[in-house]
Amino acid sequence: MNKFQLEQTKAFKLANDLKQGGRARAGAADAPKTDRREQRKLDQAKGLVPFACKLDEKLVKQLKDRAEAHEGGMTEVLAELLVKAGLER
Numbered sequence: 001m002n003k004f005q006l007e008q009t010k011a012f013k014l015a016n017d018l019k020q021g022g023r024a025r026a027g028a029a030d031a032p033k034t035d036r037r038e039q040r041k042l043d044q045a046k047g048l049v050p051f052a053c054k055l056d057e058k059l060v061k062q063l064k065d066r067a068e069a070h071e072g073g074m075t076e077v078l079a080e081l082l083v084k085a086g087l088e089r
Helices: 003-020 036-045 057-069 073-084
Strands: none
Touching: 057 073
């Protein structure tokens, strides 16, 4: 592997970490590793269902900022906001 390939591999790893969000960058070594299939099963056991929608980019930025500061991440931030809006869990 030459120097270019090594640097390219490091760049791909960094890009992947950034796609995974704040948890992948901070404390990833401490977190237990679960693959996507296992995570899907855990989420289903908790009664979680994937839900996608399109939002204004300013709103998404605000949500991401809140999620970075929140221990539960984006899922918990959205759940709390929906409960405050009058929806029940």
